[in-house]
Amino acid sequence: GxxxxxxxxxxxxxxxxxxxxxxAYSNSASDYFIWYKxxxxxxxxxxxxxxxNMDKRQGQRVTVLLNKTVKHLSLQIAATQxxxxxxxxxxxxxxxxxxxxxxxxxxxxxxxx
Amino acid sequence: DxxxxxxxxxxxxxxxxxxxxxxxxxxxxxxxxxxxxxLDQGLQFLIQYYNGEERAKGNILERFxxxxxxxxxxxxxxxxxxxxxxxxxxxxxxATGLSNQPQHFGxxxxxxxx
Numbered sequence: 001g002x003x004x005x006x007x008x009x010x011x012x013x014x015x016x017x018x019x020x021x022x023x024a025y026s027n028s029a030s031d032y033f034i035w036y037k038x039x040x041x042x043x044x045x046x047x048x049x050x051x052x053n054m055d056k057r058q059g060q061r062v063t064v065l066l067n068k069t070v071k072h073l074s075l076q077i078a079a080t081q082x083x084x085x086x087x088x089x090x091x092x093x094x095x096x097x098x099x100x101x102x103x104x105x106x107x108x109x110x111x112x113x
Numbered sequence: 114d115x116x117x118x119x120x121x122x123x124x125x126x127x128x129x130x131x132x133x134x135x136x137x138x139x140x141x142x143x144x145x146x147x148x149x150x151x152l153d154q155g156l157q158f159l160i161q162y163y164n165g166e167e168r169a170k171g172n173i174l175e176r177f178x179x180x181x182x183x184x185x186x187x188x189x190x191x192x193x194x195x196x197x198x199x200x201x202x203x204x205x206x207x208a209t210g211l212s213n214q215p216q217h218f219g220x221x222x223x224x225x226x227x
Contacts, residue, residue: 043218093212099169
């Protein structure tokens with residue numbers, strides 16, 4: 001299938017296990033954070049977002065954790081399924097811009113059956 | 114389904130040619146973004162429009178141009194194509210065009226330059 005990037009870090013997990021994907025950001029003033037999922041041959045799909053006034057936000061099988069002290073964001077996927085195999089990106093607003101998002105390079109999640 | 118529609122899905126053309134990529138945003142969204150995604154560079158922001166006007170510009174080449182029409186659909190024009198322009202081109206839309214809300218992406222146009 002199509003590959004989004006040749007040298008992405010890869011996380012391989014067993015089906016049914018939990019997955020944790022990490023993202024570090026540099027702008028301490030960032031106040032909004034988004035996670036996207038990109039499956040082969042498709043565009044990035046919005047998963048979940050969180051604002052800086054929160055430390056944790058939960059969705060369906062996904063949880064985003066925000067640690068502003070160390071400027072770290074993580075996406076936790078519970079009971080990982082084969083359909084979760086994809087590239088996951090975090091995105092944050094560009095510093096000094098009210099309009100642009102900056103996307104991380106992504107992590108490839110592989111789910112072993 | 115994000116609600117963002119991009120056409121065509123695939124485009125194959127030769128160097129020196131010109132192509133037009135089309136995007137229809139989600140219903141109700143006023144802002145459209147264009148991105149280029151290549152294997153070695155990830156998602157690169159090209160340009161943003163809001164309600165017909167250019168709002169922000171990224172690393173868009175002078176050979177590339179875009180516009181957003183009164184019905185809010187957008188077109189990205191790529192001219193004098195080079196081999197290095199081969200990439201996936203994504204359109205995204207959002208309601209207000211501000212960076213404190215998610216953008217919703219189409220499934221892209223894969224451009225191959227021969």
